[in-house]
Amino acid sequence: MLTPEQHAARARKIERLKAGAPARALEVCSGCGGLSLGLSAAGFDLAAHIEIDPEAAESYAINFGAGKRFDDPWSIARDMEHCSAEELVRDLKLGISPIDAFDLLAAGLPCQAFARIGRSKLRAIAGGKDDAFQKDPRAALYRRFLNYVVDVQPLVIVIENVPDILNFGGHNVPEEICETLERIGYRTGYTILNAGYYGVPQVRERLFVIGFADALGIAPEFPEPTHFLDLPKGYEGSRRVALKHVDENSKHFRAIHTPSRKLEKANTVRQALGDLPKIKEHIVDPKVIRRRRLTDMLPYRAPRGGVSAYAKLMRNWEGFATKRGTDGHLVRLTPRDFPIFQKMAHGADYPEARRLAETMFAAMLRKKRMTRVSRTSKAYAELRDAIVPPYDPDKFPNKWWKLDPAKPSRTLTAHMGKDTYSHIHYDSYQCRTVSVREAARLQSFPDGFKFAGAMNSAFRQIGNAVPPLLGLAVANSIKSQLADALAVLVQTAPTSTGKEQNEQKAA
Structure with missing residues (x-):
């Protein structure tokens, strides 16, 4: 009343x-x-x-x-x-x-x-x-x-x-x-x-x-x-x-x-990310990534087939338009997992990543002639830790996921502030998880939208947002x-x- x-x-x-x-x-x-x-x-x-x-x-x-x-x-x-x-x-x-x-x-x-x-x-x-x-x-x-x-x-x-x-x-x-x-x-x-x-x-x-x-x-x-x-x-x-x-x-x-x-098909990951900068410094010179700030700008690139309508919308949102490039190009540094990211198929998740890691570990044992080394030895444990992630595939079946460029992304969550492995970039050459700006694009934030704080905070804010x-x-x-x-x-x-x-x- x-x-x-x-x-x-x-x-x-x-x-x-x-x-x-x-x-x-x-x-x-x-x-x-x-x-x-x-x-x-x-x-x-x-x-x-x-x-x-x-x-x-x-x-x-x-x-x-x-x-x-x-x-x-x-x-x-x-x-x-x-x-x-x-x-x-x-x-x-x-x-x-x-x-x-x-x-x-x-x-x-x-x-x-x-x-x-x-x-x-x-x-x-x-x-x-x-x-x-x-x-x-x-x-x-x-x-x-x-x-x-x-x-x-x-x-x-x-x-x-x-x-x-x-x-x-x-x-x-x-x-x-x-x-x-x-x-x-x-x-x-x-x-x-x-x-x-x-x-x-x-x-x-x-x-x-x-x-x-x-x-x-x-x-x-x-x-x-x-x-x-x-x-x-x-x-x-x-x-x-x-x-x-x-x-x-x-x-x-x-x-x-x-x-x-009959409607237009849903926007895909490739349409969302295809014109953003390639980030590969983490492979060739990690110091570059460590020095990079969230506010540092990188230029757009011209993808094969041209810039998608979705990317143009993200570049030209009224009040947040950008011209030559955008910021937010920070990624997590996870050297152990770069080779796994590279070999994963699109849409693959953690159990597949773990199988790939076990295969790479076995190959390295053979290469180093360590196949007869005791599994309880320090050398065996150190080599395994350097190649194989420690998570149980039965407990973490969805912990990792490699984006499929031909489909929309899976849901972004606030947990990305602690772990971005839920969204591994589809480009095997870049072999990494998504950057802050790529997460923002997947969430439909325009490129001119700025995020305060450090990388983890930016990921959390993006995952929490409508x-x-x-x-x-x-x-x-x-x-x-x-x-x-x-x-x-x-x-x-x-x-x-x-x-x-x-x-x-x-x-």
Whole structure:
């Protein structure tokens, strides 16, 4: 049930947007700004954001701060649990109350507690308890977000997370969110969107919740796919597990889009990376890589067949256009594994890499005439350690993966900040994992987008982000629906006398 003040605040926002003002966005848990990049490109005003990670907040300020100092209140890192909407508006000196400050409220809430990929780590931290992921305090942040909804009274709500939030210990969190939002005056819906369906060269499933204030008179819709992609089997299985606790009769769940085969095919890894610089210094002169900084620029190259349409988009994104080259050409130095990377087939994973390493080790034993050396000897152990990675193939079947240039990439994760072996470059000549800029390209960050911090932080920020092209598809869909709703409201606006009567009743 809305109070008269809340009704009036929503009405004021509608009148403001009807007059042609841009919708003002507040994004909570913004990360470095993947979703914000999409919102901005669609015409939303990035009025404020909240991000706890200092380096991600610095990246946000570099790219969206319009010259603001890093210690400016707009730029600094904030913890959503300890920063209210009222405090935020006061610190930013917006000159209005929180209830009038923002038209759209978005959140990319931390997914570590919800994602199955992170549950084993949480279980280990909690001493082996199976329900540790449910007790992770980050899992309750969506309730804190709902407090922001009450305080801000946005006309539009957007929430993004991993699909596993649909099956959080047998509990469908998005359904609960939608039911709560419905009780406070929103029409909501949720579904799974795959980034590959919207031009991102990556198979990445994400859950989106969209809500519109009742006063707009519309129910949310989700963007139609623009690209065709056949989901790999592993993603289909993960989707089934996530959907296990979705009631087929739910009025909030929207059927997942199935892209038409007539659409343009999904962008591939080669289309995404083919024009970026070849990096081979790690083989011939590692000192060059060690001295290179994240901000150092390298020139583009002219790939055979020309620069792809996707690469041109990444070079020419409005506000982030580049001309001769880009930065972010740092890679991990892993000399032991370079020969393995070189021999791996496209699409191969760790078990295949381990078999190749064992073969190379056996060949080296023969070459050094060490076939009869004791396996317990120091010489045998040192040679093996120099060639064979130590991970058990049964425990780490997906630890490594060599990109297939003819297909979209597999999902990038925040764990790339610690381990980039999940994305080994397809070019065997370069025999390495992907660079920061290549990871950014696979996530659809434009080449002019800058990342603060060192290499590990940049990888983490990229893996955590909403792919900007996916964010743009959602933002454009919201903008179109909002425009249609406002147009109807303009046509059905009451006379001045009737309007005054309505305001008197609301008061």
